[in-house]
Amino acid sequence: MPKQVDHDERRREIGDAVCRVIAARGLDTVSLRHVAAETGVSMGRVQHYFATKDEMLMFAFDLISERVEARLGAVHSDDPATYLRAILLELLPLSPAARAEAPVLAAFLAQAVVEPRFAEVLRRGNDEMVVWLAGLIAAVRPGGDPKRDAAALLAFADGLMLQVLIGQVSPEAAEELVDHQLSLVLTRSRHTGSGTRSDSSPARA
């Protein structure tokens, strides 16, 4: 046999190329030939490490998921409010690493709308995030409904990520929006009731 090769390492190389293709031109432009070219190897090699295109895409999905997770896990702070802020900012395409990964996440997020297999993985990750963030929120501001606040913050962060990606919101503005949103969530929100309804009309025409 030829030189013993690190199987997982090779797979990561190819998976990384898949992510680059997705980030540069979209999930639908991923083909075995493009990925091979991006990796700088032959198509046969790609096929050697992935039986099907689908398996390759799933691997790439797991790969960026792990990377985002690692990036989030590397965030630390003793102060829960600072910690929370740092985590939210890490979800946005602000750092070079996040800027590289966010378009890939966005592509898989959209694909999850029509492919339940992706959606399931995303839901699991999001559920973990809700629990995590809720703990931090409760530490900063006891009482209220920390899980609800966490879910709202995550929706906000996801939407903001996309807005930054399409150039709707600048990185600086995004950071300011995060700070503002955090100040809203962390300062009060004691009540558990339904919120804002200020009259009883059906509000639709």
Place this chain on the structure above:
Amino acid sequence: MPKQVDHDERRREIGDAVCRVIAARGLDTVSLRHVAAETGVSMGRVQHYFATKDEMLMFAFDLISERVEARLGAVHSDDPATYLRAILLELLPLSPAARAEAPVLAAFLAQAVVEPRFAEVLRRGNDEMVVWLAGLIAAVRPGGDPKRDAAALLAFADGLMLQVLIGQVSPEAAEELVDHQLSLVLTRSRHTGSGTRSDSSPARA
């Protein structure tokens, strides 16, 4: 010539089929043949009304954009807070119409990340929304930074739309989150400062 036909009507029929294909199986599965089959006509007809696939997709994009706009325009209320709430809820896949359009929007949103032509249109629509919502916010709660609040609400709504689409958040929970978020934004937020920073450490590891 054969029976005079309403050109725009035919184009809308086909564009509608494009949206259905996108919603059911994703933007990348759109092909002239699939669209023709979905419309129940021959491929030649599709080609007769759209010179290129790209033109067809752009038309479909404009089509759902107009529909969402129409849906938002149909919302009315005398009370600004109720009005604002109704608009935000209309952005979520809660009604049957919105449930049909949201997956299409999500697909184009993701495509906009790698195709600037889509991004530009989305940015314009979003800018209008910011101005619109900011006016309502200012009417409910004078002072503060209504444009910032509007931008934050839109990011929140976009993210929440996706979370509902992937089954992460139920429609009922989404409605409650909107109410909660509105109560946060509309009740106070007087300050203009940078927000939450609670210590001076860099917050990253």
Place this chain on the structure above:
DNA sequence: TGTTTTACGATGCGTTCGCATTGCAAAACG
């Protein structure tokens, strides 16, 4: 050292794609 096994490059196959071309029935128009 001979054998086997591994890691690939190369090539081919059947399908599907976007798009161009062609043909023709039918109705509007002179």
Place this chain on the structure above:
DNA sequence: CGTTTTGCAATGCGAACGCATCGTAAAACA
């Protein structure tokens, strides 16, 4: 009423696709 124009179906073409197959250089193993 014939001519022209329009609306479309049908078909063909080259490219790209995922995937299967085959061939082979090379290293681990006996």
